Amino acid sequence: xxxxxxxxxxxxxxxxxxxxxxxxxxxxxxxxxxxxxxxxxxxxxxxxxxxxxxxxxxxxxxxxxxxxxxxxxxxxxxxxxxxxxxxxxxxxxxxxxxxxxxxxxxxxxxxxxxxxxxxxxxxxxxxxxxxxxxxxxxxxxxxxxxxxxxxxxxxxxxxxxxxxxxxxxxxxxxxxxxxxxxxxxxxxxxxxxxxxxxxxxxxxxxxxxxxxxxxxxxxxxxxxxxxxxxxxxxxxxxxxxxxxxxxxxxxxxxxxxxxxxxxxxxxxxxxxxxxxxxxxxxxxxxxxxxxxxxxxxxxxxxxxxxx
Amino acid sequence: xxxxxxxxxxxxxxxxxxxxxxxxxxxxxxxxxxxxxxxxxxxxxxxxxxxxxxxxxxxxxxxxxxxxxxxxxxxxxxxxxxxxxxxxxxxxxxxxxxxxxxxxxxxxxxxxxxxxxxxxxxxxxxxxxxxxxxxxxxxxxxxxxxxxxxxxxxxxxxxxxxxxxxxxxxxxxxxxxxxxxxxxxxxxxxxxxxxxxxxxxxxxxxxxxxxxxxxxxxxxxxxxxxxxxxxxxxxxxxxxxxxxxxxxxxxxxxxxxxxxxxxxxxxxxxxxxxxxxxxxxxxxx
Numbered sequence: 001x002x003x004x005x006x007x008x009x010x011x012x013x014x015x016x017x018x019x020x021x022x023x024x025x026x027x028x029x030x031x032x033x034x035x036x037x038x039x040x041x042x043x044x045x046x047x048x049x050x051x052x053x054x055x056x057x058x059x060x061x062x063x064x065x066x067x068x069x070x071x072x073x074x075x076x077x078x079x080x081x082x083x084x085x086x087x088x089x090x091x092x093x094x095x096x097x098x099x100x101x102x103x104x105x106x107x108x109x110x111x112x113x114x115x116x117x118x119x120x121x122x123x124x125x126x127x128x129x130x131x132x133x134x135x136x137x138x139x140x141x142x143x144x145x146x147x148x149x150x151x152x153x154x155x156x157x158x159x160x161x162x163x164x165x166x167x168x169x170x171x172x173x174x175x176x177x178x179x180x181x182x183x184x185x186x187x188x189x190x191x192x193x194x195x196x197x198x199x200x201x202x203x204x205x206x207x208x209x210x211x212x213x214x215x216x217x218x219x220x221x222x223x224x225x226x227x228x229x230x231x232x233x234x235x236x237x238x239x240x241x242x243x244x245x246x247x248x249x250x251x252x253x254x255x256x257x258x259x260x261x262x263x264x265x266x267x268x269x270x271x272x273x274x275x276x277x278x279x280x281x282x283x284x285x286x287x288x289x290x291x292x293x294x295x296x297x298x299x300x301x302x303x304x305x306x307x
Numbered sequence: 308x309x310x311x312x313x314x315x316x317x318x319x320x321x322x323x324x325x326x327x328x329x330x331x332x333x334x335x336x337x338x339x340x341x342x343x344x345x346x347x348x349x350x351x352x353x354x355x356x357x358x359x360x361x362x363x364x365x366x367x368x369x370x371x372x373x374x375x376x377x378x379x380x381x382x383x384x385x386x387x388x389x390x391x392x393x394x395x396x397x398x399x400x401x402x403x404x405x406x407x408x409x410x411x412x413x414x415x416x417x418x419x420x421x422x423x424x425x426x427x428x429x430x431x432x433x434x435x436x437x438x439x440x441x442x443x444x445x446x447x448x449x450x451x452x453x454x455x456x457x458x459x460x461x462x463x464x465x466x467x468x469x470x471x472x473x474x475x476x477x478x479x480x481x482x483x484x485x486x487x488x489x490x491x492x493x494x495x496x497x498x499x500x501x502x503x504x505x506x507x508x509x510x511x512x513x514x515x516x517x518x519x520x521x522x523x524x525x526x527x528x529x530x531x532x533x534x535x536x537x538x539x540x541x542x543x544x545x546x547x548x549x550x551x552x553x554x555x556x557x558x559x560x561x562x563x564x565x566x567x568x569x570x571x572x573x574x575x576x577x578x579x580x581x582x583x584x585x586x587x588x589x590x591x592x
Contacts, residue, residue, distance in 0.1 A: 021496070025411035026423065028404030032467050033423055035460070036430045042441035101326055104319060115323065117578050119330050123585075124570045126525035128542045129563055132549065133337050136556060136563075142349045144336055176330065184585055237434050240527040244546055258436050258528075265440050278437040289432035293425070300476065 046275035053269035066276035075252065075260070079277065083256040085167065086242075087235040090174040095228060097175065098182030105183075106190050116187060123180040127173075131244035134173045135160070160246050163253045170254060173241050178234075182227045189223030190216070192303070222299045229292040233285050257281040334567075340560035348556050363561035372555060383562055385537065386544030390566070393530075393540055394523040397459050398516055401466035406512060409471050410504060413478035414486075424471065431468040438464065439532045446533060453535050461529050466519040473518070473584060477511025478504060514584035517577050521570050541566035 023030075050062045070076040101119070105112040122130065137145045138159035149157035160169040193216070201211045239258040242248065248259040255263070257277055264274035311319075340348055342359040366372050372379040412420050430438075442461065443452070451457030481504060489499050505512075527542040534543065545562050574581050 022411040022415040022417035022420065025415075026408040026417075026420065028463075029408040029412075029423055029427060029467065029471060032463055033426050033430075036433075036438055036464060037426075039438045039441035039445065040430075040433075042445075043437050046441065100322070104323055104326070115327065117575070118327070120574060120578070120581065121334060121571060122330050124521060124525075124574045125334075125567050126527060126542045126570075128527040129525075129545060129566055130333075132545055132559070133333050133563055135549075136340065136560060137333060137336060139556075142351070142353065142556070144353050147351070147353055176333065180330070181585065184582060188582070233432050239436070240542075243531075244527070258434055261434075261436050261440070262532075265436075271440070274440060275437075278434050278440070281434045282437055285432050285434065286429065289429050292432070293428055 043275045043278060046271050047279045049272050051271040051275075053265075053271060062272070066272045067280075069273075070276070070280075075255070076277070078252055079255050079257055079260045082167075082252075082254060083236050083281075086171065086174075086238060086254075086256055087232055089167070089171045090178070090235045090238075091228060091231045093171070093175050094179045094182050094231060095224070097179045098227070099186055099224070101179070101183045102186035102190055105187060108191065116184065119180045119183060121180075122177050123184075125177060127177050127238075127240040128244040130177050131170075131173055131241045134169070134176070135245060138169060161250060163250050166246060166250060166253045170242050170245055173245065174235065174238065177241070178231060182231065185227045186220065186223055189220050193219050222295070222302070226292070226296050226299055229288060229295065233288045233292060236284060236288075237281060337560050337563055340557060341564045343557055343560075345555065345557055363557040364565075366558055367561055367565065372558060381548065381558075382536070383541075383544060383548060383565075386539055386541045386548075387565060389534075389538055389544075390524055390540035390542075391569070393455065393458055393462060394520050396455075397462035397466050397523050398520045400459065401463055401470050401519055402512065402516055404463075405467050405470035405515075406474055406505075406508075407500075409474035410478050410500060412471065413475045414483070414504075424475070427468045428472060430464075431472075435464075435528050436532070439529065443532055452533065453538055455538065458530065458534060458538065461533060462523050462526070465522050465526060465529075469519045469522065470515045473515040474508060474511050477508040481507045510580065510583065513577070514580040517573060517580050518584035521573065521581075524570055 047066055048061055048063055049059060050065070051059045105116050125133070134145075137143050140146050140156075140158055140161070143159075146157060146159070158165065160166050197215050197219075198211065201215060236256075237258055238256060239262070242254050242256055242259050243262070246254055248255040248263060258281065261274045261277045261281075264270045264277065339355060341363055342361070343357050344360055344362065347354075347357040367381070367383045370381055370384060372381050411417070412424055439461075446452040446457050449457075451460070485507075486499050486503050489503050490496070494502070524540070525542065526540070530538070530540050530543045534540075536544075536547070539547070541562070545559070545566055548562055549559055
């Protein structure tokens with residue numbers, strides 16, 4: 001009698017808290033979601049307005065005009081071209097280099113593990129600071145790399161301050177920072193492959209290039225795909241390296257999406273155009289990141305199944 | 308596969324040397340620069356033989372920079388402190404808020420949980436300026452512009468999704484039966500979480516904490532847009548320092564060394580967690 005009386009309310013309290021508990025625990029995540037969604041929706045509204053910080057009185061909805069103007073705006077096409085070129089060059093080089101290094105370090109030896117940890121250091125460097133480091137090294141007056149260029153017989157190689165070589169310079173910095181990321185992902189992938197197919201191939205005396213193209217590469221594809229998508233999403237949004245190195249210059253050679261949007265907002269105070277640019281960039285990354293997330297979750301499930 | 312010819316071993320050796328040279332040289336060179344006076348830096352041809360000096364570091368630590376034009380006050384130590392304070396506080400708050408939430412996402416399937424998780428994850432890949440530019444205007448209206456509180460709040464946008472997704476994966480890996488058994492033994496939800504789930508997900512929490520600290524420390528654009536000089540972390544401060552100091556290259560190099568040293572030390576100290584965290588929990592083992 002007494003036990004039943006005390007049991008009843010306790011169980012009820014438990015049931016109520018059980019229903020509320022998950023929401024209580026995930027409240028911060030929920031709030032962050034809202035904290036992101038409000039500025040995001042604000043940006044959508046900005047992108048549909050004629051809105052200059054210097055002329056707040058002229059602020060009004062012009063609906064799709066900011067977007068329509070892009071079609072006839074050479075600066076926009078330049079931004080698109082520069083961003084895609086940057087993403088393509090960086091990711092291609094990083095993928096090839098990262099795969100090469102991962103294959104070199106594949107065997108679990110002490111030296112290889114040591115080297116792979118050392119190679120992570122560029123990735124630990126803040127991209128903005130990495131750009132500064134390379135700026136010091138490519139200084140026309142005393143930069144060691146400028147000196148190497150003259151040793152190779154190239155006079156007045158101006159790296160980032162020459163429109164001809166500015167892209168090359170920032171791509172090198174990006175490759176320096178992010179290749180280790182691809183390397184570490186592919187190395188983990190390579191080392192997680194089941195050994196049986198390789199043992200069988202070795203027994204049969206299959207040539208190694210054949211093993212690489214027919215066994216290693218196909219089995220590594222999910223990892224390659226994940227790494228590539230992840231890097232493309234980040235690379236097409238690159239801001240830190242380019243802004244720290246040249247602020248988008250010289251001229252408009254390096255005005256990628258985020259740099260152009262930043263300059264639009266803070267220098268020409270054209271909020272509407274800036275927001276519209278970012279919305280287009282968002283649309284691109286949204287499509288890519290959805291593919292990425294699905295691919296990544298599938299890979300994760302598969303890894304779990306293996307373990 | 309095991310039989311390697313000497314030629315091949317030589318080629319391998321050369322390739323690895325070249326790789327190490329490309330990735331290590333900039334760091335070594337900047338460290339060397341930081342121990343040189345401006346005169347030795349400006350020598351042509353450059354040379355690795357010089358008398359090391361600590362004057363760049365003392366100038367940064369005392370905050371007094373001697374130039375031809377006179378003494379210049381620099382607050383690089385302030386920047387370093389800002390980085391430390393912002394990153395540590397953001398990660399601490401991120402862990403306190405994020406770990407229980409990750410547990411809720413992993414264990415208690417509830418309505419909307421997948422939607423929230425996906426929204427967070429997909430915004431992790433959205434352009435940061437898209438959120439930041441409207442925020443600058445909101446922050447001015449709310450009085451949060453250029454405050455530590457405002458910055459730490461915004462840093463949660465980097466820290467929380469990372470913690471949520473990495474830690475959630477680790478919680479999901481714990482067999483639920485262990486927790487049920489402990490619950491049946493008469494323990495309540497809270498102590499099950501504390502005594503069973505938390506310790507078992509320990510490595511994941513460490514990896515997430517470490518990685519989000521490094522991300523927060525290395526962040527550039529958030530503070531560039533939202534903080535003015537006295538609240539700026541090293542990433543933004545170093546860039547301003549380059550413009551302010553003109554040709555004091557030795558000090559710039561020393562500043563870079565001081566700014567990257569903490570993340571390097573952390574990475575070396577906790578390399579195992581780092582590798583696990585970096586592969587986003589995608590590849591374990």
